[in-house]
Amino acid sequence: RAKAAGGSRTWFFDDALRTELSAQAELEDAVRAGLGAGQFCLHYQPVVDLGSGCTTGFEALIRWQRPGHGPVRPDDFIPVAERSDLICDVGRWVLGEAAGQLARWRAEGTVGLDVRVAVNLSGRHLAQATLVADVAQALAVSGLPASALIVEATETVALDSTAVLPNLHALRDLGVGLSLDDYGTGYTSIEQFRTLPLDTLKIDRSFLASEAPQDEALVGLMVHAAHTFGLGVVAEGVERPEQVALLRSLGCDRAQGYLFSRPVPAGEVGALLGRGAVGV
Ligand code: C2E
Ligand code: MG
Ligand code: MG
Numbered sequence: 552r553a554k555a556a557g558g559s560r561t562w563f564f565d566d567a568l569r570t571e572l573s574a575q576a577e578l579e580d581a582v583r584a585g586l587g588a589g590q591f592c593l594h595y596q597p598v599v600d601l602g603s604g605c606t607t608g609f610e611a612l613i614r615w616q617r618p619g620h621g622p623v624r625p626d627d628f629i630p631v632a633e634r635s636d637l638i639c640d641v642g643r644w645v646l647g648e649a650a651g652q653l654a655r656w657r658a659e660g661t662v663g664l665d666v667r668v669a670v671n672l673s674g675r676h677l678a679q680a681t682l683v684a685d686v687a688q689a690l691a692v693s694g695l696p697a698s699a700l701i702v703e704a705t706e707t708v709a710l711d712s713t714a715v716l717p718n719l720h721a722l723r724d725l726g727v728g729l730s731l732d733d734y735g736t737g738y739t740s741i742e743q744f745r746t747l748p749l750d751t752l753k754i755d756r757s758f759l760a761s762e763a764p765q766d767e768a769l770v771g772l773m774v775h776a777a778h779t780f781g782l783g784v785v786a787e788g789v790e791r792p793e794q795v796a797l798l799r800s801l802g803c804d805r806a807q808g809y810l811f812s813r814p815v816p817a818g819e820v821g822a823l824l825g826r827g828a829v830g831v
C-alpha cells in the first residue's frame with residue numbers, strides 16, 4: 552500500500568502503524584504472561600437494592616498489576632485481549648476467580664445466600680463453542696449454584712448472532728443470570744428484549760452523568776421498557792444522593808456507583824457489608 556501511494560508521509564504513517572501494531576502485540580503477550588504469573592485480581596463493586604438498601608450482589612471488575620507499569624485499567628488492555636482468543640482465557644480466569652470468591656464468602660458467612668456475583672464476558676467469548684462448558688466448569692469447581700452467577704454482556708456486541716444466541720439460551724437453561732451491560736450505548740432494540748434471554752438491563756452511566764432533562768426522561772423510558780418485558784433494571788455510575796431519589800421515583804430497581812462504594816479488593820468486602828446498608 553505504501554509503495555503504491557509513494558511519498559514520505561505514507562511511509563511515516565506505515566511506520567506509525569507498525570509501531571502501534573507491535574505495541575499491541577507486546578501488550579497481548581504481557582497479558583498472556585501475566586495471566587500465568589498471577590498478576591490479575593478482581594475488585595468487587597456492590598449492587599444495591601433501591602427499595603431495601605441491601606446489597607444484592609457484586610460486579611467483579613478485573614485489575615492488572617503489571618510489573619514496572621503499576622495498575623493498568625481494563626479499558627487499556629481488554630480491547631487488545633479481545634483481538635484474539637486471549638480474551639477467552641481472561642474470561643475463564645475471571646469466571647473461576649469470581650465463582651471461587653463468592654463460594655468462599657458464602658462458606659465464611661461474609662455474604663448471605665441471596666448475594667450474587669456478576670462477571671463481564673466479552674462478545675468474542677460469548678460466541679465461543681466452549682462458553683457454556685467454561686461457565687459450567689467454574690460452577691462445578693466452586694460448588695456455586697448457577698443462580699448465584701450473572702454474566703454481563705456489553706451492548707456493543709450483536710447478541711442475536713447465530714454464534715451467540717444459542718449460548719445465551721444454554722446459559723439460561725443452566726440457571727445463570729444474564730445482564731445487558733451499558734444499555735443505551737449500543738445496538739439492542741427494545742424489540743430484542745422479547746427474544747434475548749435477559750434478566751437485567753444495566754443503564755449506562757452516561758445517562759446518569761448527564762444534566763439534560765431529556766436523559767432523565769430516557770432513563771424513565773428504559774426502566775419502563777425493561778419492566779414491560781419482565782427485566783430488572785440496574786443504574787450504573789450513581790455518584791450523588793439526588794440520583795438515588797430520581798431513580799427511585801423512576802421505578803429503577805437497583806443501582807451501582809461510587810456513592811455506595813468504589814470497586815474494592817475482595818478482602819475489603821466483609822468490612823463494606825459490615826457497614827450495613829451502603830449509602831442509601
Ligand atoms: P462496565 O462493566 O460497565 O463496568 C463499570 C465501570 O464503571 C467500571 O470501570 C467501574 O469501576 C466504573 N464505575 C463504577 N461506578 C462508577 C461511578 O459511580 N462513576 C464512574 N465514573 N465510574 C464508575 P472499570 O473497572 O475501569 O471497567 C471498565 C470496563 O472494562 C467495564 O465496564 C467492562 O466493560 C470492562 N471490564 C472490566 N472487567 C472486565 C473483565 O473481567 N472482563 C471483561 N471482558 N471486561 C471487563
Ligand atoms: Mg459490567
Ligand atoms: Mg457497564
Ligand code: MG
Binds near residue numbers: 733
Ligand atoms: Mg462499560
